[in-house]
Structures are given as C-alpha cells and as structure tokens.
Amino acid sequence: MSNRAHNFSAGPAVLPLEVIEELQHALPNYKNMGLGLMEMSHRSTAFDDIIESAKRRLRELLNIPNSYEVLLLQGGASLQFYMTALNLLGPKDTGAYINTGTWSTKAIKEAQRCAHVSTIWTPETTVFNNVPTDNDYTIPESATFLHYTSNNTIFGTQFQTTPVSNIPLVADFSSDIASAPINVSKHDVIYAGAQKNLGPSGVTAVILSPWAVERSVTVNKLRPVRPGGLPSMLNYKLMVDKNSMFNTPNTFGIFALDRMLAWLERQGGVPSIHTQNIEKANRIYSILDTSDFWVPHAQQDSRSLMNITWKIQNSKLEAVFLAEAEGEGLKGLKGHRSVGGLRASIYNACSLESVEALASFMQHFEQRHG
Ligand code: PMP
Numbered sequence: 383m384s385n386r387a388h389n390f391s392a393g394p395a396v397l398p399l400e401v402i403e404e405l406q407h408a409l410p411n412y413k414n415m416g417l418g419l420m421e422m423s424h425r426s427t428a429f430d431d432i433i434e435s436a437k438r439r440l441r442e443l444l445n446i447p448n449s450y451e452v453l454l455l456q457g458g459a460s461l462q463f464y465m466t467a468l469n470l471l472g473p474k475d476t477g478a479y480i481n482t483g484t485w486s487t488k489a490i491k492e493a494q495r496c497a498h499v500s501t502i503w504t505p506e507t508t509v510f511n512n513v514p515t516d517n518d519y520t521i522p523e524s525a526t527f528l529h530y531t532s533n534n535t536i537f538g539t540q541f542q543t544t545p546v547s548n549i550p551l552v553a554d555f556s557s558d559i560a561s562a563p564i565n566v567s568k569h570d571v572i573y574a575g576a577q578k579n580l581g582p583s584g585v586t587a588v589i590l591s592p593w594a595v596e597r598s599v600t601v602n603k604l605r606p607v608r609p610g611g612l613p614s615m616l617n618y619k620l621m622v623d624k625n626s627m628f629n630t631p632n633t634f635g636i637f638a639l640d641r642m643l644a645w646l647e648r649q650g651g652v653p654s655i656h657t658q659n660i661e662k663a664n665r666i667y668s669i670l671d672t673s674d675f676w677v678p679h680a681q682q683d684s685r686s687l688m689n690i691t692w693k694i695q696n697s698k699l700e701a702v703f704l705a706e707a708e709g710e711g712l713k714g715l716k717g718h719r720s721v722g723g724l725r726a727s728i729y730n731a732c733s734l735e736s737v738e739a740l741a742s743f744m745q746h747f748e749q750r751h752g
C-alpha cells in the first residue's frame with residue numbers, strides 16, 4: 383500500500399493501515415462464523431464480546447474508575463452538546479460554559495434549548511487563539527456543571543491542564559481523547575466522537591460518573607414540560623441500563639474502535655503515544671517558530687498537539703503551498719473555512735514519517751519561496 387498519502391485530515395482522520403486491514407479481513411467472514419462483521423446480530427455472543435472488549439480497553443487505556451459508566455452511542459459529539467444539558471440540567475438550572483471556539487459555541491447553543499447557560503469566558507477578540515487559565519474566570523456557585531472543550535480542532539488550541547473546578551466538570555474530548563493522559567476522575571462527563579483518535583465516525587464514547595447517571599434520573603423527574611420524561615434515545619440512565627444497545631448500535635464502528643484501541647495498546651498505551659505526539663507537534667512548531675515566513679495561529683501557551691494551525695505571511699502563497707503539497711502526496715492541509723490558512727491534524731494514527739514528510743516539505747517550500 384505504498385500509494386497511501388500522508389493524510390492530515392481533521393476528521394474523519396487517518397487510521398493505521400494494520401487496523402484497516404483487520405477491518406477488511408472481518409467483513410466477508412468474521413472468525414469463520416460464515417457471516418461477515420456487518421451481517422450479524424448485535425444481540426449475538428460474538429458482538430457482545432466485541433462491545434465488552436471495546437469498553438474494557440477504553441477503561442484500561444484511559445484509567446476510567448470502576449464506578450464510571452462507558453457508553454458507545456450514535457449522534458456524534460453534536461448530540462452530546464444537547465444530551466449533556468438535557469440530562470444534567472433541570473429547566474431552572476444553569477450550566478457554566480467556557481467558550482474557546484466553534485465547537486464550544488455549538489455546545490452552548492444546544493444547551494440553551496433546554497436550560498440556562500452562563501458563558502463564563504470568551505476570548506477578548508473573536509480570533510480564538512488561546513484558552514483561559516483558571517484565574518481568568520469565575521465559576522458561579524449556583525451552576526450545576528462547568529463545560530469545556532479540551533481541544534479546539536478548528537483553531538488549534540488546547541487546554542494544557544484540567545480546569546480546576548469545585549462543581550462537576552463536563553468535557554468535549556472529541557479531538558484529543560486518548561492522545562495524552564486524562565484525569566478522568568476529575569470529570570463527571572467526558573464525550574468524544576471517535577473519528578479522530580479512536581476510529582471511524584458514527585461512534586461516540588461517553589464516560590459518565592455515578593453523579594451524572596444519578597443526575598439524569600433526577601432531571602428526568604424535573605421536566606414536567608415533557609410528560610413521560612426524557613426521550614428514550616436521549617436518556618443516559620436508559621443507555622446505561624441497556625449497555626448502549628437500546629436500539630441497534632453501530633456494530634461496525636464499535637468493532638473498528640476495539641481494533642483501534644488494540645493498536646493503541648501495541649503502541650505502549652496513552653503515555654507512550656503522548657510522547658510521540660509531543661515529538662510530532664514539536665517538529666512542526668519548531669519550523670513555524672524559526673522565521674517570519676510562517677505565522678502560527680495559536681498563542682504559545684495554548685498550542686494544540688493535535689491540530690496545528692498557521693498562515694503564511696504572504697497569504698498568496700497558501701494556495702501554492704496546498705497545490706504543491708498535494709503534488710507531493712500531502713493531503714488535508716487546508717485550514718478550516720472559518721479561519722483560513724493551513725492546518726495539519728496529527729492525531730494518534732498520523733505517523734512520525736508523515737510528520738517528517740510535512741516538515742521537510744515546509745523547509746523546502748520556505749527555501750524556494752521565502
Ligand atoms: N467537538 C469537537 C472538538 C470537534 O472537533 C467536533 C468535530 N470536528 C465536534 C465536536 C462535532 O463532532 P461530531 O461531528 O461527531 O458531531
């Protein structure tokens with residue numbers, strides 16, 4: 383498969399070739415059962431083994447406390463924007479939100495559909511090139527939880543430490559889950575779409591503390607506007623009771639997630655992949671920092687290890703950069719339409735070799751056009 387490109391897509395993102403080959407192998411005849419992976423019941427013992435394995439691996443890799451629940455749902459992180467608020471906030475309750483970019487803004491918008499929102503931090507400009515430190519905001523005592531977006535995929539910023547909070551913490555880890563150790567026990571809800579670090583789109587990992595599960599039971603009773611309680615598909619407690627299989631889950635996606643987690647284990651687990659991720663990101667940031675030819679977007683103390691965003695001083699060169707990169711087999715480097723410029727997404731499965739190829743392309747590009 384030497385013709386695979388160096389893929390810097392923001393998501394769905396590159397998967398390790400060995401994982402793709404395992405998926406390919408499972409499609410026509412899974413474990414010699416005579417039926418393919420996508421053709422068997424989600425109530426079968428074979429699928430039960432798959433979902434239990436995926437959940438166990440996620441627990442071990444992320445060090446999730448035994449008392450926490452792990453769900454593998456559908457609807458993406460976008461549905462979790464609404465589900466977190468719907469399950470944790472009664473109609474009179476308030477969620478406190480840190481707004482660090484497009485995805486936080488969307489989380490706020492969805493939460494406002496069913497509860498009160500207090501946005502406790504937004505950047506001074508609309509550029510979204512930094513994340514706050516704990517001293518930059520005050521958490522209202524009356525708020526039920528504090529929500530933050532751990533990594534801002536579009537702007538290339540990332541929280542460097544877990545925000546300190548004396549109220550439950552809810553976090554969107556869609557673009558950096560399993561890329562660095564997470565202190566799960568400091569959080570009450572963690573959610574993440576799988577399509578960047580954990581596998582294919584269509585599966586969303588949701589990690590719930592005992593408080594979060596209990597809260598969804600309480601809130602269910604608090605919502606008189608909704609006779610009969612929360613809609614089944616949006617009810618955390620029901621999803622826990624049904625082991626994420628109230629309805630037919632994404633069986634293929636959950637298998638792919640399990641294979642991706644097994645690959646992560648073979649890399650030495652999260653601390654080891656984190657070391658690799660630091661090395662990969664430093665390789666590109668060190669080039670961006672060497673001359674004025676490049677203009678990095680994120681402030682130094684807020685830089686993401688997953689999504690590196692930058693511009694070229696002479697913005698006319700950006701189209702040339704993209705065209706030449708494409709010609710060299712370097713794909714997915716265009717910045718998000720809302721920010722422009724360039725972006726390299728270097729999630730867990732983006733190899734050091736791909737990052738080296740990008741680094742060397744950038745150095746040559748600067749020599750030729752600088
Ligand atoms: N949050 C973050 C940080 C994201 O990067 C994305 C997708 N790029 C989302 C939420 C939305 O995820 P989904 O498409 O799975 O709903």
